[in-house]
Amino acid sequence: MTTLSWIILATFAGGILSAVVAGLFAIKAKASQVPMLVSYAVGALLGAAFIEVLPHAFEQSESIQATAATVLFGILGFFILEKLVLWRHCHIEECEAHDPHTLPQPKHDNKHGHNDHGRSGLMILVGDTFHNFVDGVLIAAAFMADTQLGIVTSIAIIAHEVPQEVGDFLILLHSGYSKKKAMLLNVIASAAMVIGGVLAYFTLQVAQALVTPLLALAAASMLYVAVADLIPGLHRRPELTATAQQVLLIGLGVATIWLVGAWAHGH
Numbered sequence: 695m696t697t698l699s700w701i702i703l704a705t706f707a708g709g710i711l712s713a714v715v716a717g718l719f720a721i722k723a724k725a726s727q728v729p730m731l732v733s734y735a736v737g738a739l740l741g742a743a744f745i746e747v748l749p750h751a752f753e754q755s756e757s758i759q760a761t762a763a764t765v766l767f768g769i770l771g772f773f774i775l776e777k778l779v780l781w782r783h784c785h786i787e788e789c790e791a792h793d794p795h796t797l798p799q800p801k802h803d804n805k806h807g808h809n810d811h812g813r814s815g816l817m818i819l820v821g822d823t824f825h826n827f828v829d830g831v832l833i834a835a836a837f838m839a840d841t842q843l844g845i846v847t848s849i850a851i852i853a854h855e856v857p858q859e860v861g862d863f864l865i866l867l868h869s870g871y872s873k874k875k876a877m878l879l880n881v882i883a884s885a886a887m888v889i890g891g892v893l894a895y896f897t898l899q900v901a902q903a904l905v906t907p908l909l910a911l912a913a914a915s916m917l918y919v920a921v922a923d924l925i926p927g928l929h930r931r932p933e934l935t936a937t938a939q940q941v942l943l944i945g946l947g948v949a950t951i952w953l954v955g956a957w958a959h960g961h
Contacts, residue, residue: 697844700837701891704848705830709887712852716859717877720867728857729931732924733940735854737947739920742850743913745948746955747836750843751909761910768914773922822862822883829855830890832915835908838898846955847912853947854919859884 695703719727748765755761829851837844859880866876898905928940 697837697841698892698895700841700844701834701895702888704833704837704844705888705891708829708833708848708852708855709826709884710881712855713859713863713880713884714877716856717863717873717880719856720860720863721873728860729928729936730939730943731857731860733928733943734947734950735857736920736924736928737944737949738850738853738951739916739924739947740944741948741951742846743916743920745951746843746846747909747913747916750836750839751906751913754839754906754909761906764907764910765914765917768911769918772915772918776922819879819883822880823886825858826884826887827890828915830887830892831894832908832912833887834891834894835898835905836912838895838902839905839909842955843909846951849954850916850951853950854916854924855884857924 751761751765752758833844833848833851836847863876863880866879867873871879894908898908931937931940
């Protein structure tokens with residue numbers, strides 16, 4: 695397969711297929727199942743960042759300090775984006791609404807006879823489109839650096855996209871959208887990942903110097919999502935059995951990345 699074919703396949707799976715799977719899962723999801731997905735996603739993200747993406751970024755870098763600084767400023771940048779209501783699309787009075795650990799129930803039509811889609815539904819669509827576009831760019835950069843790195847990066851992004859999309863789908867239902875419309879809008883927003891990946895492929899063909907900084911930003915995004923976005927929610931269940939389950943699933947996520955990396959290196 696060509697690099698472009700890999701990028702299209704990976705972004706399609708990471709974006710559109712993840713949105714469909716998440717929507718189908720969310721319709722029947724139990725509250726106890728979402729934190730399990732989140733725990734696994736934490737492991738996959740941390741494993742990909744530390745085992746695959748960062749080592750490749752440092753190997754290709756002409757300055758390790760500059761690459762490390764890119765990771766640092768990337769984390770700060772994602773923090774600022776989240777504050778600007780782009781990354782996780784929550785606003786002050788409803789910030790917990792997007793938490794993947796919560797499963798809000800859909801609102802019914804109001805007394806005026808129309809759905810109250812509210813600001814949260816709109817922000818989800820805007821934020822998801824931006825988020826998926828960026829993920830597509832990061833996947834493209836990873837594949838252009840190395841095919842096996844692209845595969846591992848894609849798996850890590852898919853692992854966190856599914857619980858993320860579950861939360862998004864449920865918030866759309868909570869905002870008044872029908873299941874069919876929520877699924878359609880989520881899929882449309884997820885298609886931005888394919889667009890981001892393809893555009894980045896052609897852009898990076900003539901700007902190879904951008905590949906290494908983008909790998910550093912990919913690592914930063916994985917670390918930020920895992921540590922700032924997902925792990926805090928796991929602390930809501932401090933009991934020993936829940937903690938043991940979380941640690942086991944995080945370890946499984948790391949192991950998945952390690953095994954996929956080992957398999958890809960062998961091919």
